Amino acid sequence: MKLLKHYIPLALIGFAALQFSAFAQQSGGNGKLVIIGGGSRPEAMVQRIIKEAQLDKSGYGIILPMSSAEPDSAVYYAKKQFVEAGLTNIVGLQIYKDENVSKSKLDSIKNANMIYISGGDQNRFMDIVGGTTVEEAIHEAFHKGSLVAGTSAGAAVMSKMMITGNELKHSDYSSTFRNIEAENIEIKSGLGMVTGVIIDQHFVKRSRYNRLISAIIEHPDLMGIGIDESTAILVKGYTAEVLGDAQVIVLKNPTKSKNEHDGKLGARNLKLDIYLPGETFTIN
Numbered sequence: 001m002k003l004l005k006h007y008i009p010l011a012l013i014g015f016a017a018l019q020f021s022a023f024a025q026q027s028g029g030n031g032k033l034v035i036i037g038g039g040s041r042p043e044a045m046v047q048r049i050i051k052e053a054q055l056d057k058s059g060y061g062i063i064l065p066m067s068s069a070e071p072d073s074a075v076y077y078a079k080k081q082f083v084e085a086g087l088t089n090i091v092g093l094q095i096y097k098d099e100n101v102s103k104s105k106l107d108s109i110k111n112a113n114m115i116y117i118s119g120g121d122q123n124r125f126m127d128i129v130g131g132t133t134v135e136e137a138i139h140e141a142f143h144k145g146s147l148v149a150g151t152s153a154g155a156a157v158m159s160k161m162m163i164t165g166n167e168l169k170h171s172d173y174s175s176t177f178r179n180i181e182a183e184n185i186e187i188k189s190g191l192g193m194v195t196g197v198i199i200d201q202h203f204v205k206r207s208r209y210n211r212l213i214s215a216i217i218e219h220p221d222l223m224g225i226g227i228d229e230s231t232a233i234l235v236k237g238y239t240a241e242v243l244g245d246a247q248v249i250v251l252k253n254p255t256k257s258k259n260e261h262d263g264k265l266g267a268r269n270l271k272l273d274i275y276l277p278g279e280t281f282t283i284n
Contacts, residue, residue: 031142032236033193034243037201038119038152039229045243046081049114052234053147055082059113060089066128067120067153074118078151090114097128109137114147117154123164123188125157130189138191148193155201155227161219162190163200163211169263175202177210180265185214194235196284197223203249204228216253217267223284224251231277241280248275 032052036045050056061082068074075092082090093108095101109115115138117125129135142148148158156162166186167177177184187198198219200212203226212224227233231244242248252271259266275281 030237031145032147032234033142033158034147034149034232034234035155035158035194035199035225035227036149036151036232036244037155037203037227037229037246037248039202039205041081041151042230042244043081043085045230045232046085048234048243049147049149050082050085050087053114055087055089055113060091061087061114061116062109062112063090063092063116063118064095064109064125064129065092065118065120066095067122067125067157068118069120069124071118074120078116078118090116095128095134101133106133106137109134110140110144112141112146114149115141117148117150117157119152119154121165122153122156122162122190125153126162126188126190129191135191139193142193152201155199157190158193159190159197159199160192160195161187161198161222163198163215164188175206176208177214180210180214180217182214182218182260182263182265185211185218187215187219194283196221197225200224200226202229204247209249212249212251213267213270214265216251216270217258217265220253220256220258225249225283226251235283238283239280240283242275242277244277246277248281249273250275250281 034049055061063075063078065071065074071094079090150158164186167184168186169184198215200208212226216224226249228246231246233240233248234243250273254271255269257267
Protein backbone atom coordinates (compact mmCIF):
# COMPACT_ATOMS: atom_id res chain seq x y z
CA MET A 1 0.00 0.00 0.00
CA LYS A 2 1.31 3.42 -0.95
CA LEU A 3 1.56 5.83 1.95
CA LEU A 4 2.35 9.04 0.09
CA LYS A 5 0.51 11.08 2.70
CA HIS A 6 3.54 10.62 4.95
CA TYR A 7 5.60 12.83 2.65
CA ILE A 8 5.01 16.56 2.74
CA PRO A 9 5.02 18.82 -0.33
CA LEU A 10 8.48 19.93 -1.38
CA ALA A 11 7.55 23.57 -1.06
CA LEU A 12 6.65 23.03 2.58
CA ILE A 13 9.98 21.27 3.20
CA GLY A 14 11.76 24.22 1.63
CA PHE A 15 9.84 26.63 3.83
CA ALA A 16 10.73 24.62 6.92
CA ALA A 17 14.37 24.57 5.88
CA LEU A 18 14.44 28.36 5.67
CA GLN A 19 12.53 28.75 8.92
CA PHE A 20 14.88 26.54 10.91
CA SER A 21 18.22 27.10 9.14
CA ALA A 22 19.37 29.32 12.01
CA PHE A 23 19.43 26.28 14.31
CA ALA A 24 21.99 24.42 12.22
CA GLN A 25 24.12 27.52 11.76
CA GLN A 26 24.15 28.29 15.48
CA SER A 27 24.89 24.75 16.66
CA GLY A 28 28.49 24.84 15.44
CA GLY A 29 31.00 22.00 15.48
CA ASN A 30 30.41 18.49 14.27
CA GLY A 31 27.13 16.73 14.68
CA LYS A 32 26.17 13.44 16.29
CA LEU A 33 25.54 9.94 15.02
CA VAL A 34 23.04 7.38 16.26
CA ILE A 35 23.91 4.03 14.71
CA ILE A 36 21.19 1.43 15.38
CA GLY A 37 21.71 -2.31 14.96
CA GLY A 38 18.21 -2.92 13.57
CA GLY A 39 15.15 -4.48 15.12
CA SER A 40 12.76 -2.48 17.27
CA ARG A 41 13.69 0.87 18.76
CA PRO A 42 13.11 1.11 22.51
CA GLU A 43 11.08 4.16 23.52
CA ALA A 44 14.01 5.51 25.57
CA MET A 45 16.21 5.39 22.48
CA VAL A 46 13.70 7.38 20.46
CA GLN A 47 13.42 9.94 23.24
CA ARG A 48 17.20 10.25 23.35
CA ILE A 49 17.32 10.87 19.59
CA ILE A 50 14.67 13.57 19.97
CA LYS A 51 16.62 15.19 22.79
CA GLU A 52 20.02 15.04 21.07
CA ALA A 53 18.56 16.48 17.85
CA GLN A 54 16.50 19.03 19.82
CA LEU A 55 13.46 18.09 17.76
CA ASP A 56 11.25 18.83 20.76
CA LYS A 57 12.37 22.46 20.66
CA SER A 58 12.59 23.48 17.01
CA GLY A 59 13.57 22.35 13.55
CA TYR A 60 12.59 19.20 11.70
CA GLY A 61 13.79 15.73 10.85
CA ILE A 62 14.04 14.03 7.46
CA ILE A 63 13.75 10.30 6.77
CA LEU A 64 15.71 9.02 3.77
CA PRO A 65 14.09 5.69 2.76
CA MET A 66 16.30 4.80 -0.24
CA SER A 67 17.62 1.58 1.35
CA SER A 68 14.13 0.12 1.21
CA ALA A 69 12.38 -1.55 -1.72
CA GLU A 70 9.18 -0.03 -0.29
CA PRO A 71 10.18 3.54 0.58
CA ASP A 72 6.70 4.76 1.47
CA SER A 73 6.30 2.01 4.06
CA ALA A 74 9.84 2.68 5.31
CA VAL A 75 8.94 6.30 5.96
CA TYR A 76 5.73 5.31 7.73
CA TYR A 77 7.41 2.89 10.14
CA ALA A 78 10.48 5.07 10.74
CA LYS A 79 8.22 8.01 11.51
CA LYS A 80 5.67 6.17 13.63
CA GLN A 81 7.40 6.35 17.04
CA PHE A 82 8.30 10.01 16.56
CA VAL A 83 4.64 10.76 15.87
CA GLU A 84 3.62 8.75 18.93
CA ALA A 85 6.05 10.88 20.93
CA GLY A 86 4.09 13.95 19.86
CA LEU A 87 6.26 15.23 17.01
CA THR A 88 4.76 16.64 13.83
CA ASN A 89 8.03 17.83 12.30
CA ILE A 90 9.29 14.55 10.77
CA VAL A 91 9.01 14.12 7.00
CA GLY A 92 10.04 11.63 4.32
CA LEU A 93 12.21 12.64 1.40
CA GLN A 94 12.73 10.12 -1.40
CA ILE A 95 15.60 10.50 -3.87
CA TYR A 96 15.74 8.46 -7.06
CA LYS A 97 18.75 7.06 -8.90
CA ASP A 98 20.27 9.57 -11.32
CA GLU A 99 17.81 12.22 -10.17
CA ASN A 100 18.85 15.81 -10.81
CA VAL A 101 18.24 16.75 -7.19
CA SER A 102 16.81 20.23 -6.77
CA LYS A 103 18.35 22.90 -4.59
CA SER A 104 15.25 22.93 -2.38
CA LYS A 105 15.64 19.20 -1.64
CA LEU A 106 19.35 19.60 -0.92
CA ASP A 107 18.67 22.59 1.35
CA SER A 108 16.06 20.53 3.20
CA ILE A 109 18.72 17.92 3.95
CA LYS A 110 21.42 20.42 4.82
CA ASN A 111 19.24 22.27 7.32
CA ALA A 112 17.53 19.32 9.02
CA ASN A 113 18.09 18.77 12.73
CA MET A 114 17.95 15.02 12.11
CA ILE A 115 18.63 12.88 9.04
CA TYR A 116 17.37 9.31 9.54
CA ILE A 117 18.36 6.54 7.12
CA SER A 118 15.97 3.60 7.07
CA GLY A 119 16.74 -0.10 6.92
CA GLY A 120 16.70 -2.25 3.81
CA ASP A 121 19.73 -2.81 1.59
CA GLN A 122 22.83 -0.66 2.10
CA ASN A 123 23.92 -1.34 -1.48
CA ARG A 124 20.66 0.12 -2.79
CA PHE A 125 21.15 3.26 -0.69
CA MET A 126 24.74 3.83 -1.78
CA ASP A 127 23.90 3.11 -5.42
CA ILE A 128 21.50 6.07 -5.30
CA VAL A 129 23.39 8.41 -2.95
CA GLY A 130 27.10 7.58 -3.28
CA GLY A 131 29.16 10.31 -4.92
CA THR A 132 26.18 12.63 -5.36
CA THR A 133 25.13 16.04 -4.09
CA VAL A 134 22.87 14.23 -1.61
CA GLU A 135 25.90 12.60 0.04
CA GLU A 136 27.57 16.02 0.17
CA ALA A 137 24.42 17.53 1.74
CA ILE A 138 24.35 14.86 4.47
CA HIS A 139 27.97 15.62 5.35
CA GLU A 140 27.33 19.37 5.32
CA ALA A 141 24.40 18.94 7.72
CA PHE A 142 26.53 16.80 10.02
CA HIS A 143 29.38 19.31 10.09
CA LYS A 144 26.91 22.07 10.90
CA GLY A 145 25.76 20.11 13.94
CA SER A 146 22.90 17.89 12.77
CA LEU A 147 22.25 14.40 14.09
CA VAL A 148 22.54 11.63 11.49
CA ALA A 149 20.87 8.35 12.44
CA GLY A 150 20.48 5.03 10.67
CA THR A 151 19.18 1.56 11.42
CA SER A 152 20.25 -1.81 9.99
CA ALA A 153 21.29 -0.94 6.41
CA GLY A 154 21.27 2.67 7.58
CA ALA A 155 23.85 1.67 10.19
CA ALA A 156 26.08 -0.17 7.72
CA VAL A 157 26.40 2.90 5.48
CA MET A 158 27.82 5.01 8.31
CA SER A 159 31.38 3.70 7.96
CA LYS A 160 33.63 4.49 5.00
CA MET A 161 34.41 0.82 4.42
CA MET A 162 30.98 -0.79 4.32
CA ILE A 163 30.11 -4.47 4.70
CA THR A 164 27.66 -5.20 1.87
CA GLY A 165 26.38 -8.47 3.34
CA ASN A 166 27.54 -10.46 0.30
CA GLU A 167 30.15 -13.22 0.29
CA LEU A 168 32.57 -13.24 -2.63
CA LYS A 169 33.17 -17.00 -2.42
CA HIS A 170 29.60 -18.14 -1.78
CA SER A 171 26.79 -16.94 -4.02
CA ASP A 172 23.90 -18.06 -1.81
CA TYR A 173 23.04 -15.35 0.70
CA SER A 174 23.29 -16.26 4.37
CA SER A 175 22.75 -13.78 7.18
CA THR A 176 25.38 -15.69 9.19
CA PHE A 177 28.71 -16.34 7.45
CA ARG A 178 29.74 -19.97 7.91
CA ASN A 179 33.51 -19.50 7.67
CA ILE A 180 36.39 -17.17 8.49
CA GLU A 181 37.93 -17.00 5.04
CA ALA A 182 40.35 -14.85 3.10
CA GLU A 183 39.02 -12.61 0.34
CA ASN A 184 35.41 -13.50 1.08
CA ILE A 185 34.00 -10.32 2.66
CA GLU A 186 32.67 -7.88 0.09
CA ILE A 187 33.52 -4.31 1.06
CA LYS A 188 32.29 -1.19 -0.73
CA SER A 189 32.31 2.52 0.05
CA GLY A 190 29.78 3.82 2.56
CA LEU A 191 29.01 7.41 3.56
CA GLY A 192 32.07 7.67 5.80
CA MET A 193 30.26 9.50 8.59
CA VAL A 194 32.70 7.78 10.94
CA THR A 195 36.18 6.65 9.90
CA GLY A 196 38.57 4.04 11.26
CA VAL A 197 35.75 1.57 11.93
CA ILE A 198 33.60 -0.95 10.13
CA ILE A 199 30.01 -1.42 11.28
CA ASP A 200 27.98 -4.63 11.46
CA GLN A 201 24.37 -4.85 12.58
CA HIS A 202 21.84 -7.38 13.97
CA PHE A 203 25.08 -8.64 15.43
CA VAL A 204 24.37 -10.95 18.37
CA LYS A 205 20.93 -12.05 17.15
CA ARG A 206 22.35 -13.23 13.80
CA SER A 207 25.76 -14.41 15.09
CA ARG A 208 27.73 -12.27 12.66
CA TYR A 209 31.05 -12.81 14.40
CA ASN A 210 32.65 -14.67 11.49
CA ARG A 211 32.34 -11.84 9.02
CA LEU A 212 33.47 -9.11 11.42
CA ILE A 213 36.43 -11.21 12.56
CA SER A 214 37.33 -11.76 8.90
CA ALA A 215 37.04 -8.03 8.26
CA ILE A 216 39.41 -6.95 11.03
CA ILE A 217 42.00 -9.60 10.11
CA GLU A 218 42.04 -8.41 6.50
CA HIS A 219 41.66 -4.73 7.45
CA PRO A 220 43.59 -4.53 10.74
CA ASP A 221 43.62 -0.74 10.88
CA LEU A 222 39.85 -0.78 11.42
CA MET A 223 37.92 -1.24 14.65
CA GLY A 224 35.03 -3.66 14.13
CA ILE A 225 31.80 -2.57 15.82
CA GLY A 226 28.98 -5.11 15.96
CA ILE A 227 25.69 -3.61 17.17
CA ASP A 228 22.87 -5.88 18.27
CA GLU A 229 19.17 -5.36 17.58
CA SER A 230 17.27 -2.78 19.66
CA THR A 231 20.68 -1.28 20.48
CA ALA A 232 22.62 1.71 19.20
CA ILE A 233 25.71 3.77 19.71
CA LEU A 234 25.49 7.53 20.11
CA VAL A 235 28.71 8.96 18.70
CA LYS A 236 29.93 12.39 19.75
CA GLY A 237 33.44 13.14 18.58
CA TYR A 238 35.52 10.08 19.48
CA THR A 239 33.16 8.80 22.20
CA ALA A 240 30.48 6.17 21.62
CA GLU A 241 27.74 5.59 24.20
CA VAL A 242 25.65 2.41 24.11
CA LEU A 243 21.88 2.96 24.01
CA GLY A 244 19.03 0.47 24.05
CA ASP A 245 18.52 -3.06 25.32
CA ALA A 246 21.47 -5.29 24.38
CA GLN A 247 25.19 -5.31 23.62
CA VAL A 248 27.79 -3.79 21.34
CA ILE A 249 30.77 -5.97 20.45
CA VAL A 250 34.06 -4.25 19.61
CA LEU A 251 36.79 -6.22 17.86
CA LYS A 252 40.35 -5.04 17.25
CA ASN A 253 43.48 -6.49 15.68
CA PRO A 254 46.13 -4.41 17.50
CA THR A 255 49.17 -6.37 16.26
CA LYS A 256 47.85 -6.57 12.68
CA SER A 257 48.07 -10.35 12.91
CA LYS A 258 47.14 -12.40 9.85
CA ASN A 259 47.83 -16.02 8.94
CA GLU A 260 46.36 -18.01 6.08
CA HIS A 261 46.10 -21.71 5.26
CA ASP A 262 44.08 -23.09 2.34
CA GLY A 263 41.99 -19.94 2.26
CA LYS A 264 41.16 -19.99 5.96
CA LEU A 265 42.23 -17.02 8.08
CA GLY A 266 44.08 -17.16 11.39
CA ALA A 267 45.28 -14.46 13.78
CA ARG A 268 46.73 -13.98 17.26
CA ASN A 269 45.93 -11.63 20.12
CA LEU A 270 42.70 -10.25 18.75
CA LYS A 271 40.90 -8.04 21.28
CA LEU A 272 37.20 -8.36 22.03
CA ASP A 273 35.14 -6.10 24.30
CA ILE A 274 31.44 -6.34 25.09
CA TYR A 275 29.72 -3.10 26.06
CA LEU A 276 26.36 -2.81 27.82
CA PRO A 277 23.78 0.00 27.74
CA GLY A 278 25.06 3.13 29.42
CA GLU A 279 28.73 2.24 28.90
CA THR A 280 31.05 4.20 26.65
CA PHE A 281 34.13 3.46 24.59
CA THR A 282 36.53 5.41 22.43
CA ILE A 283 36.50 5.16 18.65
CA ASN A 284 40.01 5.13 17.19
